[in-house]
Amino acid sequence: MIEVTNLTKRYGATTAVDDLSFAVRPGIVTGFLGPNGAGKSTTMRMILGLDDPTSGSATVGGRALRDHPAPLAELGSLLEAKAVHPKRSARNHLRALAATSGIPYRRVDEMLDLVGLTDVADRPAGQFSLGMGQRLGIASALLGNPATVMLDEPVNGLDPEGILWIRGLLRSLAEEGRTVFVSSHLMSEMALTAEHFVIVGRGRLIADVTARELAAMAPAADVLVRTPEGGRLRAALALDGVTVADEPSTAPDLTPGYQVIGLPAEEIGRRAAGAGIVLHELVTRRNSLEQTFMELTQGAVEYGGHETSAAFPASPLPTHRPSTNRKAA
Amino acid sequence: MPVLTPAPTPTATPFVASGPDADTGAPAAGSRVADRSAVGVTPRRVLAAEWLKFRSVRSNLTTLASAAAATVGFGMLFSAFAGSGDQVGPNRAGADALAMSLGGVNLAQIFVAVLGVMFVTSEYGSGLIRTMFTAVPTRLPVLGAKAAVVAVATTVVMTVASFAAFLGGQAVYGVPEAAMSLGDDGVIRALFGTGLYLGGIAAMGVALGFLLRSAGSAIGMVIGTLMVAPLLVRLLPSSFSDPVSRILPSTAGEAFRSVATSSDLLSPAAGAAVFTVWVVGLVGAAALAVRRRDA
Numbered sequence: 001m002i003e004v005t006n007l008t009k010r011y012g013a014t015t016a017v018d019d020l021s022f023a024v025r026p027g028i029v030t031g032f033l034g035p036n037g038a039g040k041s042t043t044m045r046m047i048l049g050l051d052d053p054t055s056g057s058a059t060v061g062g063r064a065l066r067d068h069p070a071p072l073a074e075l076g077s078l079l080e081a082k083a084v085h086p087k088r089s090a091r092n093h094l095r096a097l098a099a100t101s102g103i104p105y106r107r108v109d110e111m112l113d114l115v116g117l118t119d120v121a122d123r124p125a126g127q128f129s130l131g132m133g134q135r136l137g138i139a140s141a142l143l144g145n146p147a148t149v150m151l152d153e154p155v156n157g158l159d160p161e162g163i164l165w166i167r168g169l170l171r172s173l174a175e176e177g178r179t180v181f182v183s184s185h186l187m188s189e190m191a192l193t194a195e196h197f198v199i200v201g202r203g204r205l206i207a208d209v210t211a212r213e214l215a216a217m218a219p220a221a222d223v224l225v226r227t228p229e230g231g232r233l234r235a236a237l238a239l240d241g242v243t244v245a246d247e248p249s250t251a252p253d254l255t256p257g258y259q260v261i262g263l264p265a266e267e268i269g270r271r272a273a274g275a276g277i278v279l280h281e282l283v284t285r286r287n288s289l290e291q292t293f294m295e296l297t298q299g300a301v302e303y304g305g306h307e308t309s310a311a312f313p314a315s316p317l318p319t320h321r322p323s324t325n326r327k328a329a
Numbered sequence: 330m331p332v333l334t335p336a337p338t339p340t341a342t343p344f345v346a347s348g349p350d351a352d353t354g355a356p357a358a359g360s361r362v363a364d365r366s367a368v369g370v371t372p373r374r375v376l377a378a379e380w381l382k383f384r385s386v387r388s389n390l391t392t393l394a395s396a397a398a399a400t401v402g403f404g405m406l407f408s409a410f411a412g413s414g415d416q417v418g419p420n421r422a423g424a425d426a427l428a429m430s431l432g433g434v435n436l437a438q439i440f441v442a443v444l445g446v447m448f449v450t451s452e453y454g455s456g457l458i459r460t461m462f463t464a465v466p467t468r469l470p471v472l473g474a475k476a477a478v479v480a481v482a483t484t485v486v487m488t489v490a491s492f493a494a495f496l497g498g499q500a501v502y503g504v505p506e507a508a509m510s511l512g513d514d515g516v517i518r519a520l521f522g523t524g525l526y527l528g529g530i531a532a533m534g535v536a537l538g539f540l541l542r543s544a545g546s547a548i549g550m551v552i553g554t555l556m557v558a559p560l561l562v563r564l565l566p567s568s569f570s571d572p573v574s575r576i577l578p579s580t581a582g583e584a585f586r587s588v589a590t591s592s593d594l595l596s597p598a599a600g601a602a603v604f605t606v607w608v609v610g611l612v613g614a615a616a617l618a619v620r621r622r623d624a
Contacts, residue, residue: 083456
């Protein structure tokens with residue numbers, strides 16, 4: 001259990017984390033999402049007691065981490081992938097960490113096994129690839145058999161097999177009743193693992209929602225219709241609350257497309273058939289969680305009417321802005 | 330609150346439910362620490378952790394070995410050439426034979442200071458220090474353990490090296506009739522003093538590492554304090570430079586690691602006291618900084 005209450009961190013004039021409050025519950029994987037620079041790492045550092053908040057508090061298992069007699073058994077964390085001495089072996093690295101808390105060396109060997117580093121355990125950790133470093137970081141996070149696991153961007157540098165592995169690992173950790181809190185700037189990654197989402201932008205809370213609630217926050221899906229008879233289609237669909245917009249053309253020889261909002265595909269098909277309009281394509285396009293996330297973090301104002309979304313602008317991140325507004329997922 | 334059922338047998342719930350490694354017999358959650366109440370941070374455990382870290386990186390050991398080799402090697406070299414030729418200064422005939430055989434300490438002190446600095450700054454560079462602080466969030470045990478490990482290892486090795494340099498140096502001393510023995514007044518004190526001085530310098534390196542976090546600035550500060558400051562102070566008017574010079578760490582150390590009696594030096598006891606204030610003061614300042622600053 002992680003509880004963050006009115007957490008604020010300022011660096012001079014910059015506010016990295018702004019009055020953030022949320023709770024991370026045990027038994028599920030909670031995704032901590034936001035564009036790069038949204039304050040995720042700063043928040044995690046305050047939970048870990050590495051940075052002192054300007055105001056507010058962060059507790060793990062009901063207490064500040066530094067008030068726990070065995071912090072490694074309370075909170076296992078991965079912040080930086082290669083936080084190792086390059087000349088020290090992976091095994092000695094983990095042993096030193098274990099030694100601080102009286103964790104038996106047997107546990108070190110088990111964790112090396114778990115993350116698949118047993119064969120290279122006696123090699124200097126500096127020779128490890130980013131993915132191996134990430135695995136070593138996960139081994140150190142789990143060393144104390146912690147009630148809460150907090151990982152900052154754990155899939156960075158992992159190969160597809162490693163990504164698959166970590167998804168399974170996160171889920172099983174949650175199934176064991178642990179609190180699992182994982183940050184990412186990629187919704188597509190978290191959508192597969194997390195059941196709950198804490199979304200931040202510019203240091204502020206944008207949403208604290210379940211996966212289902214997040215899906216419900218997606219704007220109405222639209223329907224793509226391709227027909228050579230655009231004018232007749234518009235006429236057939238001319239109803240209150242229905243908008244028909246030209247779909248940007250992606251290829252010159254493609255049948256002109258129209259984006260229809262406000263009618264389900266079934267109804268559009270029925271009306272087109274009734275009017276004898278030839279359709280070349282009729283597709284319902286749903287917003288993926290990723291699109292919802294991007295739109296949320298681009299500017300939450302658009303969804304200000306929704307209870308769980310806040311009505312302040314979040315940081316627009318040019319690198320993650322979709323080139324076209326919406327694409328079929 | 331987290332529901333964590335302690336699993337006493339190592340075959341309980343699989344730690345990994347799926348994924349490529351799931352069926353490779355990866356250790357189960359049952360491999361979790363059997364008795365969680367036995368797990369906890371104590372200063373003694375942090376000390377054990379830092380000792381393991383110290384000896385598991387070869388460069389720590391080679392740096393210390395280099396300091397010992399420099400002490401013995403240069404000490405014997407200087408001793409062998411004592412009184413030869415028309416040299417002036419400390420190398421003249423009848424010079425202090427103890428000081429001659431410990432001449433290598435001037436170089437060794439830089440090595441051990443660098444050892445202390447690097448033991449800390451390498452962890453700031455990689456981020457390992459933050460991992461350590463999440464394991465030991467009160468932080469001060471980490472500082473204390475690092476200072477203790479480096480200081481004690483340095484003191485032990487360098488005390489042995491000082492005795493070796495003295496005995497070897499006197500054996501080959503260029504002016505045999507001026508050679509000294511362990512029985513001479515103050516020699517034993519000076520040799521132990523040399524080991525302790527170097528241990529103190531290493532601890533100061535640790536403190537500067539925590540204070541400055543970067544190897545470059547911390548090493549610069551060490552060299553500035555030990556080698557440049559005495560030269561600079563000498564440029565000041567003597568009414569000012571004499572008292573200041575006496576309480577510089579290197580000069581205060583000189584007072585208890587030599588048998589020389591000079592008006593430029595404090596008494597051995599006073600020198601040891603001043604040097605201790607330097608070490609304790611720097612480590613204390615580092616403790617304040619470590620406690621207060623964001624890691």
